[in-house]
Amino acid sequence: MLDIIHVKGNTYCIDTGMTYLPFYKINETDIILLDSGWAKGERDSLDELLDANNFHVSAIINSHSHTDHAGNNAYFKEKYNCIIAMDSFAAHICSSITHLKQYYSGYSLSGVKAHYGNLVFDTDIIIRDEQKSVYINGIKFGIMQTPGHTPGHICITTPDNVAYLGDALITRDVMNGTKLPYAYILSQDLQSKTSLLNLSCKKYIIAHRGITDDIHGLVNENIEFYKGRATKVLNVIARPMTLEDIMRTIVCAWSIHIQSTYKYKVVERMLRFYLEYLLETGAVSLIVENGFLKYVQSTKKNQQ
Ligand SMILES: [Zn+2]
Structure with a gap:
């Protein structure tokens, strides 16, 4: 009880x-x-x-x-x-x-x-x-x-x-x-x-x-x-990366266990929220490279 x-x-x-x-x-x-x-x-x-x-x-x-x-x-x-x-x-x-x-x-x-x-x-x-x-x-x-x-x-x-x-x-x-x-x-x-x-x-x-x-x-x-978790996500973006690139890196580096499509979607959804926050704060920018949407760390110049 x-x-x-x-x-x-x-x-x-x-x-x-x-x-x-x-x-x-x-x-x-x-x-x-x-x-x-x-x-x-x-x-x-x-x-x-x-x-x-x-x-x-x-x-x-x-x-x-x-x-x-x-x-x-x-x-x-x-x-x-x-x-x-x-x-x-x-x-x-x-x-x-x-x-x-x-x-x-x-x-x-x-x-x-x-x-x-x-x-x-x-x-x-x-x-x-x-x-x-x-x-x-x-x-x-x-x-x-x-x-x-x-x-x-x-x-x-x-x-x-x-x-x-x-x-x-x-x-x-x-x-x-x-x-x-x-x-x-x-x-x-x-x-x-x-x-x-x-x-x-x-x-x-x-x-x-x-x-x-x-x-x-x-x-x-x-x-x-x-905020610390957002910074950890930011630090993963060492080069222009798609959402999938970032997800793959984080899943391996942080030992996140994904064994179902449901869990994958949950983690992907949460990661999107952090990327949106980094976009809002100007820490990352979006670019299109070879037809793919990629996240890049903003340079100081971009942030101004
Ligand atoms: Zn809740």
């Missing part, structure tokens, strides 16, 4: 082994989940825990729509008839398979169905970009826009002044085990990480298993870590 951790007041989280899944207790039975977990690896154990505690999920507020955060939205909505609240971007892409394909554009439609099909559901409450709070079952939750990890990522603060940071911040353990952390728009993600310093909460929950009273040191370490 999964463990429940009491964080503060009515705010708790479920330790799934992979994530801390927060929930807010409305009364003895009704709860509001902040994210719904991963369908493939977590649904059965979550079901067992919720049933054993006689919990009824009244609502889900999602930090973002990744499969390990919104994977059970459709399932719980069916089981409990619960309300789903999401940012407008996530609500849009999760409204149909073809909308999901916009986001997962590197996949065929059947590929999107196979890997992300469980992310299709109706969102009841759309959290707009400028919104600073949302009322769910008459309870006010604070909202902070933290785009970057996904275009509409949000952090959610419970009435106990506990902030759920989703994937806007990662723990030191995750940093130690990650070669290329995910950031859809890294430049925005770095700004969002800095903006977390404006929060003044009693406790902070990080999705991939962190609970802390103070995030100052961790915010700075995160920023250095992500």
Whole structure:
């Protein structure tokens, strides 16, 4: 059976082994989940825990729509008839398979169905970009826009002044085990990480298993870590290289194990985000050589 951790007041989280899944207790039975977990690896154990505690999920507020955060939205909505609240971007892409394909554009439609099909559901409450709070079952939750990890990522603060940071911040353990952390728009993600310093909460929950009273040191370490990974990618580009050249070099040099087309696409997608960041910061430029698109390190002159 999964463990429940009491964080503060009515705010708790479920330790799934992979994530801390927060929930807010409305009364003895009704709860509001902040994210719904991963369908493939977590649904059965979550079901067992919720049933054993006689919990009824009244609502889900999602930090973002990744499969390990919104994977059970459709399932719980069916089981409990619960309300789903999401940012407008996530609500849009999760409204149909073809909308999901916009986001997962590197996949065929059947590929999107196979890997992300469980992310299709109706969102009841759309959290707009400028919104600073949302009322769910008459309870006010604070909202902070933290785009970057996904275009509409949000952090959610419970009435106990506990902030759920989703994937806007990662723990030191995750940093130690990650070669290329995910950031859809890294430049925005770095700004969002800095903006977390404006929060003044009693406790902070990080999705991939962190609970802390103070995030100052961790915010700075995160920023250095992500920027450091971008620099490592930059240093690989010793000559004009195609995306495949860079990918091949990194996979070998960093011992990244790729044994499926799915994993290849995941790594390729993440690498693209870092290259886009390097393009945005002017560290690399694009050229066409013999008909192929290649990345080159920018000269000082190019950067001016
Ligand atoms: Zn995520």
